Amino acid sequence: MKPPPFDYFAADCIEAAIQALADAGGDGKIIAGGQSLMPMLNFRLLRPSILIDINRIPDLAYVRDDGDEIRIGPLTRHRILETSDLIAKQFPVLHEAMGYVAHLAIRNRGTIGGSLSHADPAAELPMMSLLLDARLEVQSNAGRRTIEARDFFLGALTTALEDGDMLVEVRLPKLREETxxxxxxxxxxxxxxxxxxxxxxxxxxxxxxxxxxxxxxxxxxxxxxxxxxxxxxxxxxxxxxxxxxxxxxxxxxxxxxxxxxxxxxxxxxxxxxxxxxxxxxxxxxxxxxxx
Amino acid sequence: MTEASTKQVAASREAEELATRPKIVGASVKRTEDPRLLTGKGAYVDDRKAAGMLHVAFRRSDHSHALIKSIDCSAARKADGVVAVFTAEDMSEVNAVFATSRMKNYYATPITGLATDKVRYVGEPVVGVIARSRYLAEDALELLDIAYEPLAVVIDPEEAAKPSSALLHEEAGTNVLCSREFKTGDAEAAIANAAVRVSGRFRFHRKTPTAMENRTYLAEYEPGRDELTLYTSSQVPGIIRDALSDALDMPGSQLRVIAPDVGGGFGGKASLYPEEIFVAFAARRLGCAVKWTSDRMEDLAATSQGFDQIVDAELALDAAGNAVALKAEVIGDVGAYSIYPWTAVIEPVQVVSFLPGPYKIANYHGRVRGVATSKPPTGPYRGVGRPTSTFVTERLMDMAAQRLGMDPVALRLRNMIQPDEFPHRIGSGIIWDQCAFTECLNAACAQVDYPNLRARQAEARAAGRWFGIGVACYAELTGIGSRISVAPGMPINTGTETAKIAIDSTGAVTAAFGVTAMGQGLETTLAQVVAEHLGGRVKDIRVIQGDSAAVPNATGSYASRSAVLAGGAATLAAKEVKEKIIRAASHLLETAPEDLIVEDGKVSVVGTDRALTFRQLARAVYLEMGRIPADKREELTSTKTYDPVFGTSATAAHLAVVEINPDTYEIKLERFVVAEDCGRLINPMIVDGQVHGGVAQGIGAALYEEVVYNDEGQNVTASLVDYIIPTATEVPPIDVVHIEAESVTTLNGFRGMGEGGTIGAPAAVANAVADAVAPLGIDILELPISPERLFRLIENSKNHKDPSHGHET
Missing domain, CATH: 3.30.390.50 (CO dehydrogenase flavoprotein, C-terminal domain)
Structure with missing residues (x-):
């Protein structure tokens, strides 16, 4: 259970990450928390030519109140969502669901961007994004666009992300307080x-x-x-x-x-x-x- | 000082006191190995690095049953970092190992490092690649080209037993590797005439031991001396040394096998493995150190498995509830090879040997066949056969109680061998020396206030809740001596252990053993026994174990034997060293031996302050010539071997309380109680820990764990996502009640207890689940019982189909 050989690139900004993705021509893989990707590599189920590490990109982990929406950075760890007061207040259903996401050690590393991009049909965050009508911000060398959660999940482990795409933000429209x-x-x-x-x-x-x-x-x-x-x-x-x-x-x-x-x-x-x-x-x- | 650290100091002072007070056996001394193991300072095989060490990766069979037509290693040999690639052909000088037995109707399959000509299960090692790193070795595996000719799959044990089945071992002429029958009285006639009969087809599904540390082997080789040292995560370094001596044609003096810290075994590390043979061979062939560390996928594919039996059983009782006859037909799925040294016989035969359990049943007829299939070999797994036999007998007892309208505890107490009826020979021939059957069951019931618990159940049922109570009682043979073989007809001696105790010239005490700890705390418990009988302090006694060079002959730790056998040997050797201490001190202090006492690491004259520490005494004996007359000088050492001859038993009653969600069928264990008799306790805290761990594994067997092979012979539970074991959240609080009826047949009155938790828990949980769903008219005959199986049983019973079958049809 050792991964096949791959190149490694630590990106310092989103632009560098998506450039590396583009350069890899569909063979690149972004690594964030690595909680699904690393086992898949070790099982040799995936053979990316390059791993693009986004953990060192500043300001990719956040939960922000932005008027009608809450904006969540893709590198936000599950544990941050689970313990965020803002999430608990605005989306108590998400707060509750986060406690069911795997185990604490995994929640400490796993990210919302990783979970949505991986798209496991039995994982909590993809389902939550669908329930909460999330808007997923996606960036590639061609620019930035929004994909509605309902258009994002195409099949087991398959999403609307194209080869050069990186999920760069998750926007959740606020609910009524009485909901x-x-x-x-x-x-x-x-x-x-x-x-x-x-x-x-x-x-x-x-x-x-x-x-x-x-x-x-x-x-x-x-x-x-x-x-x-x-x-x-x-x-x-x-x-x-x-x-x-x-x-x-x-x-x-x-x-x-x-x-x-x-x-x-x-x-x-x-x-x-x-x-x-x-x-x-x-x-x-x-x-x-x-x- | 903070309050916490004050407490810590107080606690350590308390532990110190315990560790040094005169009565050391019986004290809850804190485990002396824990500071090392819990702070990451343990030294497991994989922690060991030798200069120039190479790494092995195995290409394993992806076929269930196939002929190897050709193997092309040329590309792999040229790959980056690869030093050598070996197939079975390269290992022709290594002798195959056979688990022989004097038993009739038994066929011993050859065990080799790599598959020869044919593969017999998915995961069997076929080619070994040796490279500078494990990564490079795994990369090279992909370059191997192996051509197979698939053969008929042999996966269902009942089909495999038929003469029409394809054969895994043609030379055997059958897939039935062993068969045996036990008969006392006339079970058939007694059943025919009985007032009450209960029966079922019981299924206990295959499990894997899942130790936290995967199997790891490192062979170091000194070419100049042709000396090989194998570091192995094994429970049985002595057995491995002897087997490798035969396989490699090397004398034991040039072959040393060491089990350092070992991270769990549960039986899965108690056998000789092909990878062990391969690593030793490769190190010698290449003249350098070679290491293989199993990954979890390999562990699930190729470590010995267990508990895979189908049991058709019937129990007959008279109208008053006295059991009169038991009959069972057992098929054990033993996998592809007969494992060394235990043979394929060990587990299935134990099922029929232990079925009568703690009950007086005059007529017994048990038949068993061990059938080879294309799966990894079964081997010993904590409990060995008895989890299944206890499940079957204890389910039958509950089914009988229900039929008779009797309380299941009352029915058991009526049929149990009573305290004044020992020794008692059960229908299979096993003799119980003195077991605390009724005492344990009564104690478990008292612990939960059983009548009150039944009243709570009645209330819960009235409120529509599914609430169940289950008990299970059993005995096992433990600490068995040379007159009984661990596996029937096995030619190696499993009935003795040796202790070598020495006080050196610095006054330090070293106690060396051939047994091995896999986490069960032998460093502490054996030190307690030595300290007690030597008059030393626990913390001063260095226990060496798991080293084949420590004593001339040893086997290791398995079959709940180490406390009894190594503890017995420690007692004998410590007593002799103490006598030597007294003789020496008698000269040095010019005092009569009867006026000397040895305790706390010093020898003193009674009623005075005159004393010698072990250090002072040792210096006088070894270094200060003339203080003792030369002809009276004795080395402060002793080597003693202990043989309990027949050995003893251990008994327990388990009680489980479950509640099932009637909507989702989720099964929640509310409470678990174990009342056990392991004789005289060496360390109650360690016994509790062993019980907790065993019960957790038994809960796994009852509710979660199942190795599944599909029709093509592929293991579909090849990761811990699919092979699920209970975690802390699935294990309820466990109460342990100690009966402590000392064994009359062993030194110190110890009984072995490491396996018991796993024996009782599956049956107790099964009975509790069955009790919870009894109002629905459902029986539980298959383990593990998952929410899915429960759902199917309930659906089937709603549709008036067979309510006893949990299979998807």
Missing amino acids: GWAFEEVARRSGDFALASVAVIMDSDGDWVSDIRIGMMGVGETPMRATEAENILTGQRYSEAAVAATVDAIRAAVEPNTDLHASADYRRHLVGILAQQALAKAWDRSRRASR
């Missing part, structure tokens, strides 16, 4: 990849659900939004029957994989249970907040 939320996950052991997970953010208006977003992971090739289920519940009076219909829609929509740890059937069962629990919690929180 209800919930994050539910089942894994084999604490810190393992989710067998299934559901996150909900919900706004209520009296007995009515005025707005809802449901994110899921571990139940498909990418993290997913339960779009049909969201449509069923939006504008509806919150009721057991409405929740049941939502859960049915979720179970019908997912096409989970069978692997060593869980069958597709069990994952489908789980995602429904977790959705039920998450909906109840988010509803409760939104009602309590608006009282």
Whole structure:
């Protein structure tokens, strides 16, 4: 388990990093926390010609309040997000989810840019970016552009990033303070990849659900939004029957994989249970907040 | 001084007191090896660097079963940094090693450094590349060109046992490498006439020991003297020395095998490995030091595995709940080779040997077949066979209790061998010397207030919660002597150990042993035994272990033997040295021997302040000529060997409390209690630690761990993402209750206890899970029981299919 030979370049600015990426012609790989990349190198699953280290680029790790949005630097470690007061206040659902990201040692090194670029379908941050309608800022030699999270995840470990692209910022539009939320996950052991997970953010208006977003992971090739289920519940009076219909829609929509740890059937069962629990919690929180 | 450091000083003073007070055996002395091991100052094999050391990487088979048609090494030989590339052809001068046995119906497979002509499991080493660094060696592996001719896959043990199956070892004429039968009374007739019968097809899935330190071997070679020293992360350096002497045709005087600090073994480091043979061969061939360090992928692919059995078993009882007969048919999947020295027999035969467990069952019939498949060999793994036998028997007991409407604890107490009924011979022929079966079970129940716990369960059930309580009771043979073989018919002696104790001219005490610590604290416990019997101080006694040169013959640490055997040898040798101390002091202090006492590292005249420290005494004996008459001078040394002849047993009762989430089927262990009897405790803190670790591994076996080979013979659990072991968050608080009924058959009354945790826990957890889901009419017959398997059992029972099967169909 030793990596194949590669060149190494420590970039001191974003421009140098993307230039090195461009020079590598698709064979370069950016290394940030290395928590997924290093094992893949050691298994020789990846053979980049060059590793471009962005850890020494100044000012790539931050969580900033920017009016309507929170802006997060790509080199921000999971542990910083987990312990950020700003995140806890603006996105309590993200704050909660961060505690489920692997183990503390991994959270100390792993970065948001790395996690999103790696795009594991059972990882929390890709799902959170989808739930929170993140805008992903991407830079290459051709310039800078924004990719919406919903357009970013194309398949397992596959994103809309092109060869010369580097993810340079994550922007999260703020939620209303009264927005209800919930994050539910089942894994084999604490810190393992989710067998299934559901996150909900919900706004209520009296007995009515005025707005809802449901994110899921571990139940498909990418993290997913339960779009049909969201449509069923939006504008509806919150009721057991409405929740049941939502859960049915979720179970019908997912096409989970069978692997060593869980069958597709069990994952489908789980995602429904977790959705039920998450909906109840988010509803409760939104009602309590608006009282 | 801060409060914390004041506390620290106080604590160390307390430990010092414990370490020096007269009654040292029985004290919770802090582990003397821990300051070294916990601050990164341990010296494991991989920490060792020799001048000019080369590194090995193995190209391993990616085929399950195939003929090797050709190997082209030419490109690899030319690669950057590569010094040599060896195949089996290059190793023709190395003798194959055979795990022979006097047992009938047994075939010993050849063990070689590299696969010859044929590969028999994915991960089997085929080519060894030796280069200036491991990186360069691994790069060169990719340049090897091996042509295989795939053969029929031999992966399902039941299929492999059929005459129609492809054969892994053609010369054996069968894949059934061993078979055995035990019979007492007439089980079939007793079952036919019994009032109550419970049965099942039990499946205990394959596990791997996953020691924290992977296997590592470093061979250093002195060409001028043809002397080879192998540093190995082994539990059995003595066995390795003897085996390599045969394999390499070298006398033991030129071959030294040293196990330095070893980071866990659990049985996975208790056998001879092809890589060990290869590294020794390569160092001698190349005339320089050669090192191989297993990575985790190699460890999961090629370290011995265990616990892979299918057991069809039936228990019969009379209407009052007295067990009358037990019958079992066992298939053990032993993997591709019969491992040295234990043979493929060791684990499957232990399953049928231990099935009757702690119960009086007049009629017993157990049959076992060990079947070769294209998987790594099975070897000893903490508990060896008994985790499975205990799982089966203890599940049957619970199933019987449920059928009879009896409390499972009451049913057990009724059937257990009672305190006045020892020694007792069980149906397989094992004789229990004196076991604390009822005492342990009663103690475990008292610890949890069992009636109250059952009342809590009733309340929980009424509230719709899935709450379960499970117990498991067992005994194991430990510290066994020369009259019983660790594996049936095995030709090597596993029944003795030797201690060599010396006080040198500086007055320092060195105690050398052939046993090896893999983390279990022998440096402390053996020092305690020596200190107690010598009159020394624990901290002054230097324990040397794991060195084949320390004593003429030794095997190592396995089968829960080191405390009993090395502890016994230490006692004998320490007592003799103490007698010599007294004789010498009697001259020096001009006092009658009976007026001298030796304690705390000095010898003193009773009732006076006249005393000699060991240092003063040693100087007088060795250096200050004339102080003792020349014909009375004795070296302050002793070498003693201890043989417990038959050995002893160890007993425990485990009790698990679980709660299952009825929506997600997540299984949470609430509590775990172990009441155990390991005889006289040497160090209660170390015993607790061993119990905790064993229980954690047993929880792994019950809920998480399973090595999975797919139909093509590929290991699909080849990383720790897929082979999951419990972490601290999955292990509940564990209470340990010590019974301390001293063994009547061993010196000091010690019993071995290192394996027990892993034996009881799987069964206790399985019973607790089964108890939690009993209202659903589900039985647990397969371990590990994962949420997925539980989901399937529940779905199947909802659909009125077979509720006992957790397989995906």
